[in-house]
Amino acid sequence: MKKAKITDLRKYLKQKSEKELINEIVELFKASKQVQEIYSLKVNPNNEEFLLSEYKDKITQQFFPNRGMNVLNYNVLKKLVSDFEKAAVRKSSVIELLLCYVENGVDFTNSYGDIDGKFYNNIARIFEKALKLIAKNDLEETFYFKCQSIMDDSIGIGWGFGDWMEELFYDYLSDILDE
Secondary structure, three states, rough: OOOOOOOHHHHHHHHHOOHHHHHHHHHHHHOOHHHHHHHHHHHOOOOHHHHHHHHHHHHHHHHHHOOOOOOHHHHHHHHHHHHHHHHHOHHHHHHHHHHHHHHHHHHHHHHHHOOOHHHHHHHHOOOHHHHHHHHHHHOOHHHHHHHHHHHHHHOOOOOOHHHHHHHHHOOOHHHEEEO
């Protein structure tokens, strides 16, 4: 099957009446949890805090499940972040979720000992992604102490991870110290 492109979709949608478009969106809403989340936030932006809390819980469960063994699934974590990024209205909420991911990663290794290079690369990349969003959206003051706490908790972790986290922190947030 040939995949439709955005231009194909636009042509298709232009042929529809307003009522038909509404029906199409309602059908999408019924069919997809992700579409429900996106439109729930468009209809009521106050739902974002609730959705953020749900996603934070899901991320925490990946690191520290209520039952069973800790089996990190990077694909699940990546999808959780991606789905939330698509639905979120505020960048600060995306940053909160990313920092939740990093905090759990640091807590995980502090609880269970050294993990592996893949794990540390993953956590550091997410930290850097959060720091880039913080800088891009001028939210340094809002997130400075949370990021500093994460960095402090990572000091001494093996594979050079603690040093990497410290370097990232100072690369992106050192200007706050000057103010």
